[in-house]
Amino acid sequence: MSSGIWADPHRPxxxxxxDRERYRINxxxxxxxxxxxxxxxxxxxxxxxxxxxxxxxxxxxxDLVHWEHLPIALSPDAGGPDADGCYSGCAVVHDGTPTIIYxxxxxxxxxxxxxxxxxxxxxxxxxxxxPVIKNPPPGLEMVGFRDHSxxxxxxxxxxxxxxxxxxxxxxxxLYRSADLIDWKFLGSLMAExxxxxxxxxxxxxxxxxGDRHVLIASxxxxxxxxxxxxxxxxxxxxxxxxxxxxxxxxxxxxxxxxFYAPQTMLDDDGTRLMWGWITEGRSREAQRIAGWTGxxxxxxxxxxxxxxxxxxSPTTATDGLRSNHRRIEDVTLGGGASVRLDDxxxxxxxxxxxxxxxxxxSVGISVRCSPDGTERTRIVADLDRNTLTIDRxxxxxxxxxxxxxxxxxxxxxxxxxxxxxxxFLDRSVLEVFAGGYAAASRMYPMRADSxxxxxxxxxxxxxxxxxxxxxxxxxx
Numbered sequence: 001m002s003s004g005i006w007a008d009p010h011r012p013x014x015x016x017x018x019d020r021e022r023y024r025i026n027x028x029x030x031x032x033x034x035x036x037x038x039x040x041x042x043x044x045x046x047x048x049x050x051x052x053x054x055x056x057x058x059x060x061x062x063d064l065v066h067w068e069h070l071p072i073a074l075s076p077d078a079g080g081p082d083a084d085g086c087y088s089g090c091a092v093v094h095d096g097t098p099t100i101i102y103x104x105x106x107x108x109x110x111x112x113x114x115x116x117x118x119x120x121x122x123x124x125x126x127x128x129x130x131p132v133i134k135n136p137p138p139g140l141e142m143v144g145f146r147d148h149s150x151x152x153x154x155x156x157x158x159x160x161x162x163x164x165x166x167x168x169x170x171x172x173x174l175y176r177s178a179d180l181i182d183w184k185f186l187g188s189l190m191a192e193x194x195x196x197x198x199x200x201x202x203x204x205x206x207x208x209x210g211d212r213h214v215l216i217a218s219x220x221x222x223x224x225x226x227x228x229x230x231x232x233x234x235x236x237x238x239x240x241x242x243x244x245x246x247x248x249x250x251x252x253x254x255x256x257x258x259f260y261a262p263q264t265m266l267d268d269d270g271t272r273l274m275w276g277w278i279t280e281g282r283s284r285e286a287q288r289i290a291g292w293t294g295x296x297x298x299x300x301x302x303x304x305x306x307x308x309x310x311x312x313s314p315t316t317a318t319d320g321l322r323s324n325h326r327r328i329e330d331v332t333l334g335g336g337a338s339v340r341l342d343d344x345x346x347x348x349x350x351x352x353x354x355x356x357x358x359x360x361x362s363v364g365i366s367v368r369c370s371p372d373g374t375e376r377t378r379i380v381a382d383l384d385r386n387t388l389t390i391d392r393x394x395x396x397x398x399x400x401x402x403x404x405x406x407x408x409x410x411x412x413x414x415x416x417x418x419x420x421x422x423x424f425l426d427r428s429v430l431e432v433f434a435g436g437y438a439a440a441s442r443m444y445p446m447r448a449d450s451x452x453x454x455x456x457x458x459x460x461x462x463x464x465x466x467x468x469x470x471x472x473x474x475x476x
Contacts, residue, residue, distance in 0.1 A: 005021050008290060008292075009347070009427065009448070010290070010427055010428035010444050011292070011427060011428075012295055012348075012426040012427050012428065012429045013348055013426060013427065013472070013473075013474040013475070013476070014065075014318065014321055014348065014426055014472050014473070014474060014475045015278070015295045015296060015297070015298065015426050015429055016040065016059065016067055016295070016296040016475075017292070017294075017295055017296070018042075018044060018046075018057055018069070019069040020046065021291055021292065022046075022047065022048045022049070022291040022292060023044065023045065023046060023047075023048070023049070023291075023292050023293075023294075024044070024045035024048065024049045024050055024051060024292070024293050024294055025042055025043065025044055025057070025277070025293070025294035025295070025296065026042070026043040026051075026260075026261060026277045026279075026294050027042065027043040027088045027147075027203060027260075027261035027263070027277050028040060028041070028042050028261070028262070028263050028275040028276065028277060028296055029041040029042055029043060029056060029088050029089055029090070029091075029102070029263065030056070030073075030089065030090060030091035030100050030102075031090075031091065031263050031264065031265035031273070031275065032091040032092075032093075032098065032265060033265065033267050033268050034093075034098055034119075034121060035119055036062075036268065037060050037061065037062055037120075038060065038061045038062070038064055038267075039058070039059075039060050039091070039121055040058070040059045040060070040061070040067065040275070040296070041056045041057065041058050041073055041091065041100070042056070042057045042058075042059075042296060043055075043056070043057075043087070043088060043277075044056065044057035044072070046072070048288070048291060048292075049284075049287040049288060049290070049291060049292055049293035049294075052085075053076065053085070054076070054085035054086055054087060054105075055072050055073075055074060055075050055076070055086055056072065056073040056074035056075075056086050056100075056102070057069075057072060057073070058070040058071065058072065058073040058121070058122075060120065060121075063317060063320070064273075064299050064315060064317035065317045065318055065320065065321065065475055066475050067475065070120065070121075070122055071122055073100070073114075073121070073124050074086040074100070074102065074114060074124060074126075077126070080104070080106065080126075080130070081104040081106050081110055081112055081130045081131045082102075082104030082105060082106055082112055082126075082130070083104075083105075083106040084105040084106050084107055085104075085105040086102055086103075086104060086105075086112075087102060087103035087104070087105055087109070087146055087147070088102065088103060088146065088147040088148070088202075088203055088261065089101045089102030089103060089111075089147065089148040090148050090149055090150050090159075090263070092150050092151075092152075092157070092180075094157070094179070094180050097115050097116070097117065098115065098116045098121055099113060099114070099115050099180060100113065100114045100115075100116075100124065101113060101148045101150055101159065101180070102114070102148070103146040103147060103148070104130060104131055108145075109144065109145045109146040110130075110131030110133060110134065110145075111131055111132050111133045111148060111159075111161065111183075112126065112127065112130040112131050112132065113126070113127040113130060113132055113180060113181070114126045114127065115127070127181070129181065132180070132181050132182075132183060133161075133175070133183050136163075137173060137185045140163075140165050140166075141165065141166035141167070142163060142164060142165060142166070143164035143165070143166055143199060143200060144162065144163060144164035144199075144200040144202070144220075145161060145162075145163055145164075145173075146161065146162055146202070147161065147162040147202055147203045147204060148160070148161055148162075149204050149205045149206050149207075149263075150180075151206070151207065155178075156176050156177065156178055157176070157177045157178070157179075157180055158174065158175065158176050158177075158243075159174075159175050159177075159183075160172040160173060160174055160175075160189050160204045160206050161173045161175065161204070162200065162201045162202050162203060162204045162217070163200070163201060164198075164199050164200030164201070164220070168193070168197070169193070169197030169198055169199060170197045170198045170199060170200050170201035170217065170219055170220070171188050171189075171190065171193075171197070171201060172188065172189040172190065172201060172204045172206065172215065172217065172245075173185070173187075173188065173189070174186045174187060174188065174189045174243060176243075186243055189206065189215070189243075189244070189245050190244070190245055190247075191244040191245060191246045192246075194236065194247065194250065197219070198219035198220050198221065199220050199221055200219070200220040200221075201217040201218070201219055201220075202217070202218040202219070202220060202261060203216075203217070203218045203260075203261040203262070203263065204216065204217045205217075205262065205263055205264050206245070207264060207266070207272065208240075209237070209272055209302060209303070209304055209310075210303070210304045212237045212238060212239065212248075212304060212308055213237070213238060213239065213240035213245060214235060214236070214237050214302075214310060215235065215236045215237075215245055215247070216233060216234075216235045216253060216262060216264070217233070217234060217235075218231070218233045218260050218261050218262075219232070219233070219234060230257040230258075230402070230404065230406075231257060231258060231259060231260035231279055232252055232254075232257070233252070233253040233254060233259060233260060233261075233262060233276075234250065234251065234252060234253060235250070235251055235252075235253045235310050236248075236249065236250045237249045237304060237308045237309070237310055238308070248308050249307065249308040249309055249310075251309065251310065251409065252408050252409070253310070253438075254276070254408070254438055254439055254440055255388050255389070255390065255406055255407060255408025255437065255438070255439035256390050256406050256430070256431075256432070256438075256439035256440040256441035257281075257390075257402070257404060257406040257441065258278050258279045258280075258281060258440050258441050258442050259276045259277070259278060259279075259297065259438075259439075259440040260276060260277050260279055261276060261277045262274050262275060262276035262277075262297075263275060263276075264302065271301060272301070272302040272303075273299045273300065273301060273302070273315070274299065274300045274301075274302055274312070275296055275297050275298075275299055275300075276296075276297045276440065277294060277295075277296065277297070278294070278295040278296070278297050278429055278431075278440050278442065279294065279442070280293050280294065280442060281392070281401055281402040281441070281442035281443070281444065282398070282400060282401045282402075282442070282444055283400045283401075285400075286398075286400060286401075286444075295429055297431060297440055298314060298315070298317075298318065298424060298431055299314075299315050299317065300312045300313065300314060300315070300438060301313045301314070301315055305411060305436065307411075309411045309436070311411065311436035311437075312433065312436065312437065312438040313433060313436070314422060314424070314431075314433055318350065318424070318472070321350075321470075321472045321473045321475065322350060322470035322471075322472065322473075323470060323471045323472075323473055324470065324471040325468065325469070325470050326343050326344055326468070326469045326470075327466065327467070327468050327469075328341055328343065328344070328464070328466070328467045328469075329464075329465065329466045329467075330463065330464070330465070330466075331455065331463065331464035331467075332461070332463055332464075333355075333360070333363065333455060333456060333457035333461065333462045333463060333464055334360065334457045334460060334461035334462060335461075336456075336458065337456070338366060338454040338455065338456040339454060339455050339456065339464075340369070340452060340453070340454045341452075341453050341454065341455065341467065342452075344452075344453040344467070344469045345451045345452055345453065346425075346451055346471055347368065347425065347426075347427050347451055348425065348426050348427060348471065348472045348474075349367075349423075349424075349425045349453075349469055349470065349471060349472060350422075350423070350424055350425075350469065350470045350472055351365065351367075351421075351422065351423045351425070351453070351467065351468070351469050352420070352421075352422050352467070352468045352469075353365060353420070353421045353422075353455065353464065353466070353467040353468075354418060354419070354420050354464075354465040354466050354467075355381075355418065355419045355420075355421070355455075355457070355462050355463065355464055355465065356417060356418055356462060356463045356465050357383050357417050357418070357419060357457070357460075357462045358417075358460065358461045358462055358463065359460035359461055360383065360457040360458060360459060360460035360461055360462035361382065361383060361384045361458055361459030361460055362380050362381060362382040362383060362384070362457070362458045362459060363380075363381055363383070363419055363421075363455075363456070363457045363458075363462050364378055364379050364380040364381060364421075364455070364456055364457075364458075365378075365379045365421060365423065365453065365454070365455055365456075366378045366379070366453065366454040366455075366456070367379070367423070367425050367430065367453055368395065368425070368443055368445045368450045368451065368452075369450060369451075369452035369453060369454055370445070370447045370449055370450040370452070371449060371452065373394075374394065374397065374447070375394060375395065375396060375397060375445045375446070375447055375450040376394050376395070376450075376452075376454070377390065377391065377392055377394075377395040377430065377441070377443045378390075378391035378394075379391075379421065379423060379430075379432050379434075379439075380458075381410065381419050381421055381434050381435070382410075383419065384459070386409060386410050386411070386435075387407050387408065387409060387410055388407070388408055388409075388410040388432065388434050388435065388437050388439055389405060389406065389407040390405070390406045390407075390430070390432065390439050390441045391405045392404055392405065392406070392441065392443060393405055395443035395444070395445065396443060396444045396445050396446055397445075397446045397447065398444055398446050401442075401443070401444045402442070406439065406441065408437060408439065409437070410434060410435040410436070410437040411435060411436050411437060418465070419434065419435070420434065421433075421434045422434070424472075426472065428442050428443060428444050429441075429442060430442070430443060453469070455467065
């Protein structure tokens, strides 16, 4: 990458992005571990921050941190079923052959296939009979028919396709095939429609986890604030039998408002990993001036608690990026005042903090703090309400960035009166993990000295038992 890229103070250094100055990246696609290596495909517009001319970018990693950029995997073919774009999908291995199932746009949305026969998955050949499903289900008036999640079951392939049904709302449409080419429509995956279905479900992902199944769906429409849209993804966990899914727990996947279109994969060790698209929190004009938009999240490990709630935790993959370790212990908090930790500054950090909550209602950390407090982003773990909040009301002096306060339920707020908060700060990107919950957010401080860190307790007393911080190295 050229040095000019890094002159942009908002451009992350240890989250994945394409190898060019101008681009748009959005959905992670086709996640697969092949011959021991992790392959990340992703929606990609190579000419600037615009949703047009959509390709599949491609990168490979041995450690989930350092990525080698590979040639573009899929490009639109003039006159073909994907002439207007190669949209989201998944990757599977059929009879020993890696196969991509993706949505071709020309102009309708139709499922297409591509296969690879080389060890590095550099070359992909599109199936000459694309699209493999010629039309949406009969009798349904569709407002959307795209994005794929496939799995092997009872000697057949199954896939769900994201759908939007006029007058009914979003849905996950279930298909079965013996060969990935001839598909039979089986109906809705859902045993009963969920409430608040929205108009369209994008990027559905359906998989087994522990003794349950999980459905993740990104739901349209988005809420738009000042030309910037906020993303909310929902998950459901429950029982899958007789090709129907019976949800038992339903929740918001990420509290930050900037996490969308996630996709998961099962690695060779049996761990369910998830990546998502971290969207922007600034106007389209600001994105146009910057020349780039979008970031891929760090990988997250998924698990379930005893009640069936979906839990998320960071991997240890980024541990090798740590440098300049600092540890602070035994700091008294309370009285409504924040305590500035002068030894911890920076815009690319990992923080691990443990609080003992004596009688405090909430504890938290503020990052990217200016010396006079005019800029800061607050992360609040509320013990009374069991919520995790990202407060961006003062995150930037730029009035055209999002200044929303984003809150989500935190299943396990504390354990024996102790709360652990982990956060990954990467310039304009923030990923937070607490109580099994996660939040991805964006902030765009204007001041060069907005590098400070503060801790606080509210509505009572608490103690910062320990705080470990590391400067994070670039993955490039």
